[in-house]
Amino acid sequence: MKKRFEVLINGEHCKACGVCLEFCPQDVLGVSEQRNKAGFYPVEVKKPEECTGCGHCALMCPDACIEIYRVPMEESVQS
Amino acid sequence: MSETRAGHTEAEALYHRPAGLTDVQMRYCPGCTHGTAHKLIAEVLEELDIIERTVAVATVGCSVYAYEYFNTDAVQAAHGRGPAVATGIKRASPETIVFTYQGDGDLAAIGLSEVIHSAQRGEKMTVMFINNAVFGMTRGQMAPTTLVGQKTTTTPLGRDPEMSGMPMMICEMLSTNPGVAYLARETMIDPKTVRSAKRSIRKAFQTQIDGAGFSLVELISTCPAWWHKTPLEAMQWVRDEMLVQYPLGVFVDYDG
Amino acid sequence: MTQRVMMTGNNAVAEGAIASGCRYFCGYPITPQNDIPKYMAEHLPEVGGVFVQAESELASINMVYGAAATGAYVMTSSSSPGISLMQEGLSYMLGSELPCVVVNMVRGGPGLGNIGPAQSDYWLATRGAGHGDGRCLTFAPDSVQELHDWTFEAFGIAQKYRAPVMILGDALLAGMSEPVRLREHREPPPRDQEWAVGGLREGRQRRIVNSLWTDVEVMEELNQRIAARFSQARENEVRWEEYGADDAEIVLAAYGISARVCKTAIDDLAEDGIKARLIRPISLFPFPVEPFREWSERVSRIISVELSMGQLIEDVRLAVEGRCPVDLVGHSGGVMLTPDEVVCRTKELL
Structure with a gap:
């Protein structure tokens, strides 16, 4: 079965350092227009369908804000 | 099968927040690789299934609150004394896995004696040494590991060896110490180096589990705030400057 | 009643500690207390204990801090200049509410001084557990028998008040021999304190031993807790x-x-x-x-x-x-x- 990937970002812990944006080879991520409680514009998932599950964003995130899950095709949430 | 915080099964997780971390938001500056180091240690604790028998020794510096982040028992040590405190814990409770988390001010300045002698005794402990060439918490002073020419608040014209000596090479210094069983220098500036850092951290803890002796991983880290750089510029500066002074590699491996 | 044996003050201290259940000793050489670590190094292994010769008194007291955090009976000994160096660790132990026993065989000072008998560390003991609002519960034996007995008792007192206890001797008491009736050995008590770290957690909440409280009110609460324990000691421990x-x-x-x-x-x-x-x-x-x-x-x-x-x-x-x-x-x-x-x-x- 073909898999898609769900990228979950803890927007309240994100400090908008931008490291994940730099290391995502697929431009899946972008910056939110809403500030979080700490006053940062957190990173959010812009193009989930482009994610290949390489994990670079999560690997590089210094705040452990990013989680990635493999989701069966029919269950994946298309936003 | 246990569920992750997001409600998925572990099997579906390509990457999840490691169980070795608490839910507390780390206080580090944006882009600071202290967080990356914490994350890697926490992953290793989870993978080796030692969270429930580990004591973290937090020291003094930016990582002073490490005891809030690691999901383990923890002891807060005085500045530089982490390895002595860890010695006491390990000797009194040998079944416990003990690690210290120390910055370059803590380990290489005020605590140099404690780390060298703990290594000398071959204490079965693990030291995580964060080298970012500057005192962070106290506002950017020169560290023993500050590069020649590097500007800090106490070397405003750049570190001058005539005035304040040369950078301290902890791994090279410890590599001749017979009590050391595993010793590596890593960095965390791209996926490849992060993966390599994790391998060394895992090996260091495995060294302790095996009872082989003292283990230390030096992590060349960034300090965007006191380097006055963006997080990505700081990573580039590690590549261009820090790694020239501090070459990466495994210095001692009892197992290889 | 057991027969009395001739023993020096230093040896009586060390034997008192072992009899009490102390199994961990960290120390650094300094005259006139060197026979304490010597006795510990010889006799702790016989009872499954651990002796560590530290690289400095700074390291000794911090090893004591680590061992104490696991709930163990632990001791160090030194003499005046070494006790000066231990002030930092004592402050951290008091701030982290950890018990330990520290023996000071006082010598002439200030500075390097000499190895003659002195009582010039009275303030250091009773006013000083380093910086902060602390002090050491301090007991001053006047004979080799009392050195033995008070060292034996000190561990329980330290546990009761979760604070360092200092035994204050001097160069003369340390070195002189007198007859001593030795205490029966007892087993080290279980490490079942609700604050002790290490070992297998087996599902219990994680524990943190710490003296950092940036919230000033929480810090004051700690100081009030310590002060309350000292008040309790005034009720119970005056001798x-x-x-x-x-x-x-x-x-x-x-x-x-x-x-x-x-x-x-x-x-x-x-x-x-x-x-x-x-x-x-x-x-x-x-x-x-x-x-x-x-x-x-x-x-x-x-x-x-x-x-x-x-x-x-x-x-x-x-x-x-x-x-x-x-x-x-x-x-x-x-x-x-x-x-x-x-x-x-x-x-x-x-």
């Missing part, structure tokens, strides 16, 4: 001995080896028709205020006899609250007092 005339006209205040000198002096004074009484504080902190308050109403003056330029005298004056004059007969820097000198000076001051 002193009195010796000499029940209708004395003058009181000598002395602890430790000086008290031994004073006992002889009091006997000599009695032969000359002078009625004197010794009040010997055994607990220096908490200080035995009551006997001094009582006797200050009944005598013409109190003389503080001590091997320092006047440290004990301050606690005596605080207890006396001006009700009678308090004078000092003191030597310092390793010079010993003699009974004859105490007799002469007492006669002069009367």
Whole structure:
């Protein structure tokens, strides 16, 4: 079965350092227009369908804000 | 099968927040690789299934609150004394896995004696040494590991060896110490180096589990705030400057 | 009753610790207490204990801190300059509410000083557990037997108040031999304190040993907790001995080896028709205020006899609250007092 990937970002812990944006080879991520409680514009998932599950964003995130899950095709949430 | 915080099964997780971390938001500056180091240690604790028998020794510096982040028992040590405190814990409770988390001010300045002698005794402990060439918490002073020419608040014209000596090479210094069983220098500036850092951290803890002796991983880290750089510029500066002074590699491996 | 054996003060301390259940000792060489680590290094392994020779007193006290955090009975010993170095660790132990036993065989100071007997660390012990609002619960034996007994008792007291306990001896007590009735060995108690780290968590909440509280109100709560324990110690742990005339006209205040000198002096004074009484504080902190308050109403003056330029005298004056004059007969820097000198000076001051 073909898999898609769900990228979950803890927007309240994100400090908008931008490291994940730099290391995502697929431009899946972008910056939110809403500030979080700490006053940062957190990173959010812009193009989930482009994610290949390489994990670079999560690997590089210094705040452990990013989680990635493999989701069966029919269950994946298309936003 | 246990569920992750997001409600998925572990099997579906390509990457999840490691169980070795608490839910507390780390206080580090944006882009600071202290967080990356914490994350890697926490992953290793989870993978080796030692969270429930580990004591973290937090020291003094930016990582002073490490005891809030690691999901383990923890002891807060005085500045530089982490390895002595860890010695006491390990000797009194040998079944416990003990690690210290120390910055370059803590380990290489005020605590140099404690780390060298703990290594000398071959204490079965693990030291995580964060080298970012500057005192962070106290506002950017020169560290023993500050590069020649590097500007800090106490070397405003750049570190001058005539005035304040040369950078301290902890791994090279410890590599001749017979009590050391595993010793590596890593960095965390791209996926490849992060993966390599994790391998060394895992090996260091495995060294302790095996009872082989003292283990230390030096992590060349960034300090965007006191380097006055963006997080990505700081990573580039590690590549261009820090790694020239501090070459990466495994210095001692009892197992290889 | 067990037979008495001849033993030095240092060895009696070490044997008292092992008998009490102490299994961990970290120390660094310094005269005149070197026989304590020597005894520990020889005998701890026989009972499954661990001796670590540290690289400095800074390291010793921090090893003690680590071992204490696991709930174990742990001890270090040193002498004056080494105890200065341990002040940082003592402060952290008090701040982290950890128990330990520290033995100080006091020598002449300040600075490198010498290895003669002295009592010039009274303040260091009773006022100092390093920086912060702390002090050490301090006990001052005056014989080899008492060194043995108080070291034995000190571990339980430290656990009860979750604080460092200091045994204050001196170079003379450390080195002299006297008959001692040794305590029966007891097993180390289980490490079931609700604050102890390490071992297998087996599902229990994680524990943190820490003295960092950036919230000032939480920090004050810690200080209040420590102060409350010290108040409790004032209720329960005050110890002193009195010796000499029940209708004395003058009181000598002395602890430790000086008290031994004073006992002889009091006997000599009695032969000359002078009625004197010794009040010997055994607990220096908490200080035995009551006997001094009582006797200050009944005598013409109190003389503080001590091997320092006047440290004990301050606690005596605080207890006396001006009700009678308090004078000092003191030597310092390793010079010993003699009974004859105490007799002469007492006669002069009367």
